[in-house]
Amino acid sequence: MGADTFPTAFLFLVAGCILPLLPRGLPRAALLIAVPVIAAGQVLAVPAGGHLESELFGFTLQLMRVDALSRVFALIFCIAAFLGNLYAWHVRDPVQQTAALLYAGSAIGAVFAGDLVTLFIYWEGTALASVFLIWARRTPGAFHTGMRYLAIQIGSGVLLLAGVILLHRETQSIAFDRMTLGSLATWLIFIAFGIKCAFPLLHNWLQDSYPAATVTGTVILSAFTTKLAVYSLARGFPGTEILIYIGTLMTIFPIFFAEIENDLRRVLAYSLNNQLGFMVVGIGIGTEMALNGTVSHAFAHILYKALLFMSVGAVLFRTGTSKASELGGLYRTMPLTALCCVIGAASISAFPLFSGFVTKSLILHEVEVAHMTVIWLGLVFASAGVLSHSGIKVPYFAFFAHDSGRRPAEAPPHMLLAMGLTAFLCVFIGVHPGPLYELLPYPVHYDAYTVPHVVGQLELLLFAMLAFCVLMRTGIHPPEVRAVNLDFDWTYRRFIPSILTRVLDAAAGASDVATGWLRSRGRSFADHLYHSRGPENLLGRSWPTGSMALFIVGVLVWVLIITFLSGL
């Protein structure tokens, strides 16, 4: 079978089905890391173009649409799956292992989908597979979080499906190509993408669910769902202006939540949201360079975000907590993990020589070129914020700060290996961006390492660090305390339900009154009807049957009136 006759996604899906049949331990873990490697080879080998069309319900589904955009996303998904599975080498839970494979497979399948129906199928596939990574924690809290996550993800899928149906009505086509906002159909699809992309006010599932997953599950989760949404937006809505504003908002508002959040994995979830904002801005601008920026930023982002989640995960794995207030001083016994965390933090903060620097600047440069000053200022502010909450806060409170007295062992070797590889990639991309630029959809004529750019970035970063130091010294920095921070999800988890309960109570009361009235009217009507036969006794005994008969009369009268008045 040639490389172009077998959908890459099926590699994962088939492996996911075989996995439970293999003996526990080494064979399963080996399969988990072998599949992404084979898949990556195939992704690189398969020629561009549309392959593998299949017929379903009169639609032609295109299972493999290979071009530069889908190839680069599929490749990074393969890499993320490999690193995530390597990190999870110690896991012996077949549920998590199978879910990880199916999840990665669905995400890659969605990226290669040439039509919206295939996209929808894989879209739901990612939702269904990923929820098991949350449930795998097997606590009641994780179960409920998983249910909320699933409801939102499936909801996104349903909106997508509704949009696809409407779009097909309008255009007679299910091709997944560039769309323009305007009709209900495209808006529905847009919102479906937006939910998965964690647009502001649609974002809470992310911060809710990612920190609730297992140690390894979070690493896997962080790679696929949101980046799939970024891919879909880049494919479907490049150059849609509203995305610029949405994206800017997205970069800014999570900063405040991240600053005051205590759970480091939740901090990282907020900063993930913030990084997505940069990509969304790039899509909104829609020029070739901006799209390049989005794609490369997604590529780099998956790596450094995975690295950060891995290092915090390793801490959680060893100490059993990821709360900033309970950690500190771990660099003494976990130096390598600390080093990896710092590399990840430097990458996300876009220090020169790290991956974030060479990718984010593509987007910022385009914003600058387009003279969108306000947006540019917003993004720069957000960049400083990233440094503060992810670049400094996460490594500082976990590994340095005040000594918590904990002396956990260094992370296990496979975790270190996974983190080391990821850290290497982060630095490699930062130092030598050429190979990544080669992969991008459009040719890149950009050099990040110019003096003004490097100096400007360093100024920004150093001043942000200075601000952090001053805040810490003066004690103004929000202290790390155990607290629950209310986010927008409070409105739909507490506020709206409480209102709804009241409305429903009122409605129930009203309907009681109404049915009571109907019942009494019906009773008096029946009394009247059966007056001569001593109705009281009869009615009391067989009211249900009698009411059924009354309904029949009602319907008959209705039909008679309608037909008689119809003018025939």
Next chain:
Amino acid sequence: MAAGAAEHVSRTLADHLPILVVLAPFVAAPVAVVIGNRNAARTLAVLATVISLVASWLLLRQVVGGGYISYPIGGWPPPIGIEYRIDAANAFVLLLISAIGTVFLPYAFRSLDHEIPWRNHTLVYCCYLLCLSGLLGIVATGDGFNVFVFLEISSLSTYILVSQGCYRDKRALTAAYDYLIMGTIGAVFFVIGLGMLYMMTGTLNMADLADRIAAQGPNRTLLAAFAFIVVGVSLKVAIFPLHMWLPYAYSHAPSAVTVFLSATATKASIYVLLRFLFSVFQPEFVVATLTPQAVLLPLAIAAMVVMSFVAVFQTDLKRMLAYSSLAHVGYLLLGVALMNVDGLSATIIHLFNHGITKALLFMGAGALVLRVGSTFYDDIAGLGRSMPVMSAAMVIGGLSLVGVPGTAGFVSKWLLVQASFERGWTFAAVLVVASTLLTVVNMWRVFEVLYIRSPNPGSQRQSQPLTSAGGPAGRIADTTGDAPLMMLVPIWILAIACIWFGIDTGLTLGSAQVAAESLLSGSLGMADGAI
């Protein structure tokens, strides 16, 4: 085989297929009673049902390309004699009914053993055969009064079958009584309407009726007849708000009986509705009476939404499924109300798809009854893990009920949504999707109960086989492990069918479209068009 040429022509068995479908179970029923042996009754039931299945398959093959077969009973040419008229629409429904009967029987053996005392079994199988022949007769006949006769045959035997649930649950008796009263009122309405038609036209043959109604033009009596027939049949279909008998009957009847009824009885009634709307009164007449917009549409939507809501709050699996059946009647009716080819195809194909899906789910419920003696959510909690093979099939059934792509339920819902758009009724399409979401809630609750909730030892009742009532206890009382093979095989046949007909829509969609087109083109009348 037109009127003139019907005398003294030598006929082969193939020419007698239209009557054979109905006659096989009809003759087998009294024979079973005369022999009076339970095993003989079972054998006869299987034999007769399989004959019907083969015959209806052969019939469908003949008419699936269009056209119809006319069969004059006793060689008396219509309209004087009774005519059986088979076209794609009724051949398809015949196939559904006889196929469900065939799959249902092996399942029923085990389930009925468990739920009904053995001394009643001969009569129960006799009632089943009568019910089957009645349903097949309703569908096969081309004579208005004959419809009424078969309707009564099937209904009367159904009342008895439902009442047999009283050995498990005494409320079955009230349910059967309610059903009896309601069914009788429906039948009376139907026959009143038919009487009015006869008064106006002097004929009972459907095709002849169509000709004469068209020649006569509309008048008050015809309109009244129309109203009586629509309401009478609607009651049998269990259209909201004429549905009250159904949840009781379905949830208290013996599990196997519910399986059979849910997949066939309301479907045959829907067929009668279609036949009278489109082949006796013509489509143009029906449209002119405003019934589709002003009666069928609101009732369909109310059924879809209200019944789905009601189903959400149920705590008994069988009852929930019964209410969901009512919601699906709404879908069927919406397809009719649309009055276009796609809508009608959706109705006809949904007859089939919902039939197999719901039969599958009720079979699963019956298997649960065999294990724990009830289908309350509290009692069946956690059984998905101890009955994995059966529960996996129920999951497939649940997905098909929701209409997940790749299952049978998707095909018909998709078609229905498309038809709604074609008609310009976007709100109807939206409501179909919205009520589908409610179905998701329903089925999710079932999955959660079966798989995620832990078994509830306090409330879990052990199954009580009917030892005192005549069955040997030793053979039935295996109350652990998966469902018995005799149940698993039919369950899985239906589960595979749910997926098969979700992917290969050639047979179902093909027949449904031919049927819809021929129905919408109105009656062919008495003119010679038989093949």
